[in-house]
Amino acid sequence: MTGFLLQLGAPLQSWGEHSAFTDRDTVAHPTRSGLIGMIASALGIPRAEAIADGDAGPEAAASLFARLTRLRFTVRTDRPGVRLGDFHTVGGGYPQHRTVPTAKGGRRSGDTATIVSRRHYLSDAVFTIAVTAPGQDTLLAECAQALAAPHWPLHLGRRSCPPGALLLLRADVPDPVSELDRVPLARPKPRTAAEAGSGQPDPTVTVRFTADMPFPSDTGTAPSGRAAVTMLNDEPVRLTARDRVHHARPVYSTSRRLPAALCGGYGTDYLDALDAYLHPPRPEGNAS
Secondary structure, X not given: OOEEEEEEEOOEEOOOOOOEOOEEOOOOOOOHHHHHHHHHHHHOOXXXXXXXXXXXXXXXXXXXXXXXXXXXXXXXXXXXXXXXXXXXXXOOOOOHHHOOEOOOOOEOOHHHOOEXXXXXXXXXXXXXXXXXXXXXXXXXXXXXXXXXXXXOOOOOOOOOOOOOOOOEEEEEEOOHHHXXXXXXXXXXXXXXHHHHOOOOOOOEEEEEEEEXXXXXXXXXXXXXXXXXXXXXXXXXXXXXXXXXXXEEEEEEEEEEEEEHHHEOOOHHHXXXXXXXXXXXXXXXXXOO
């Protein structure tokens, strides 16, 4: 099963699931809606065409955006990040004709104009993601090409959260889900036995995986990885400017032990580890 690998790492990212009005939440990992929306932006799909609803007619059901819903995402949590809360004020300091609109079609008065909006983020989180779509090699190639040279600027769930320098990690990977067991982890190495003070260092680390399909039984996954752990309202149906509709879908999650040697550390140490993974040394005597 071919596909490609993404890596989402930035100072801030936010993946809302039921964000509305003045409280904008984030879940602990990238959502389907957020990832599909990001890829749609890379492809240059305008909001007016972001419709995957079969009830909207055959053109919508066959549109490029509708084809994006065939993508499948397996998310490896390299670093979960730290949850950060922030707030913004909206509407303050303006004359009444420019303050926040009301549901009745008027405007808030000057003394009630300011609204506080609370927004939640993941700070310093990193996710490595395998993107697949069975039988859709052409679609996968189009998406990877667009992510390498996006039509519009991309963001990690919110416009104030641009992605880091690394986004499209590898294109045209024969088995990207299995490759998640080989990509360096963006986290520090475990302490050695001397640093820990006693005992032997653990040769493995626990890594969390989340997917929108059950994990296969032949991947060493616990039975819990083949049963949905929760439901998220993040399957995009319409992402038009004033009519955003999502369906609920099951979420599958599991933890696996990976070799501690995969831990690449932070900063330049991790970039060196990633460079060694992406550009392995050629066999001696092979100059090609």
